[in-house]
Amino acid sequence: MSVDPKNQAAEEDLRLPFDDEAGHGTGKRDLAGLLIAVALFALALVIINDASGYPIRRSYAKFGPEIVPYLIASGICVMAVITAIMAWRGAFEARDPLNIGALSWLVGGIVIEIFMLYGGTGFIAGSAVLFAFAARAFGQATLALNLAIGAVLSTLLYLLFRYGLGLSLPAGPVERAIDLLLR
């Protein structure tokens, strides 16, 4: 969400955000863009397949719960065609190189947290691991320090939300110990 003001600062050329559409395309055929178009088509098919299975009802409306899904599916089809044309013509802007490593740390952190939360290790441990992984994704490589800060933060969050707001969070050994201490 942070926007680089330098692009906007070029004196003569202050543009409204929507002045031109896809004006800085690469001009090269964009495989990833075509993939988006295919995904959109697939989504439309899924919606149509789902909507065609609804039982037919007779009502004053003449249209049942299937009408809006059909409308949305046709809209998505139109957008898929436009996306395909855009990708074919290279109308998507050039993208920065993708930092796959960082992305894997992040997604991995969330997946591990899900397993930990519902595997019985409790909120604090799971959240601390997520914190460490996420910080690693952003280039902070000292794992022990990350884990320590994550643990402190998660404990504070647990205390605040468990006791301050009464939210129920998955409990493990650490949480049960805290609950015993505070009771």
Place this chain on the structure above:
Amino acid sequence: MDTFILLFEGLATATQPSNLMFALLGVMLGTAVGVMPGIGPALTVALLLPVSLSFGATGSMIMFAGIYYGGMYGGAISSILLNTPGETASIMTALEGNRMAKRGKGGKALGAAAFGSFFGGMFATLGLAVVAPFMVMVALSFGTAEYFALMVLSFMTVSAAFGGSMSRGLTALFIGLTIGIVGTDKLTGQVRLAFGIPEMSDNISIAIVAVGLFAIGETMYLASQYVNHKEKAQAVSGSVWLNWGDFKRCMRPYIRGTGLGFLFGPLPTGGAEIPTFLSYTTEKRLATGEARREFDEGLGAIEGVAGPEAANNASAAGTLIPLLTLGLPTSATAAMMLAGFQQYGLQPGPLLFTNNADLVWGLVASLFIANLMLVVLNVPFIGIWVKLLTIPRPWLYAGILCFATLGIVGAQGSPFALILLLGFGLIGFVMRRFGYPLAPALVGAILGPLAEEQLRRGLMINQGDWMFLIESRIALAIYAIALLSVFGPRLWALLRKANRKASAAA
């Protein structure tokens, strides 16, 4: 002067200790996130949606509005000291503000921004209190056709105005609409797009969609770029208090900025971007004498900070007019607030003013209080907020991620909710990477089901005849506005380009 009586009663609601606390919490959070680059008020409200369920409707709405206003104040700080606007509303502030900071006048720029935000916020909130009851009177005569037209207007403009590309905006909108139909159909009980998963046959919680797209998706996007997160913040130099000479220079920009912000805020053109842009260009064009020299030589003119900062706060107040009176969100943060209302089973619109008058007027009154709190927080205590800029980015984003999952775990408490959250995060990431705006997806998911209800109710009343949609004159006028607000700016840009070419040829 019914309004002022109601406002006075609202003041009684707003000054209850618990509500004062929520307002203070909101403005502090809002300023904090406004200061930190990369997270804006929309994301913050999204993060707080799931946990706010225990705050009560009035309390959480007061807090959300405080975050919205606070974000506008705080955004100025990172713009001026770091040249990295915390959110789009502060882009224009960075232009002159950062130049001032580099010349050792950062304090003055921050002062001009804070007082400008106060001025814009106060007068536009007053405008909101005066205009809203009239809007309610108009809106009370609306039927299904008019409401459907209003939602189409919202869909069109939100897709056209956010981000750069209309087709990508519309694609995002349709993705949102698809999310909106998942679950049990309200009118017939038909389960749609649930694929036999019990959690999906209840509708997908908007909190999961919002947190996934905005918080998880945005963090993934930031992590996926090889960016060196080490910018250097300018120190606050000089006093933040303005002297009489500065005030004289700021007064007119304040007034013009407030006018522009209040005018454009309620229009479905995407919040504060356009009014701040117009305010900046106006001040630049009108500058004379000392200001002219500062603009031209890139020294940083105080007018260029004062105008846009008044405009973005005024537009925040203006945005609340269509949100509260019609239930139409015109900015991403407003869409989040709409989701907040819906969590409590409240539907913003004319009926909200009659059924929940104490909530509405308590909220409006609390906006005045929030503004007072903010000017105190942002002028004498500015140093505290500047410290926030020194939090290392890895820990900042890691903390956001922990908080995001905490909210969903606490409110939903199922592994499936978290898997869904990760899924929306990945969708949000792909959208961001390919330049798709996120706001239309959110507005589609929130307003889609309401639009469907209006459409199908209308079809039922009119026995399946679609013509009812275009038989109402008001509805037709709204469609005309939708077309104009989508194609008008494009035409204007074309005309300007043609003009420039003509003058270049001459």
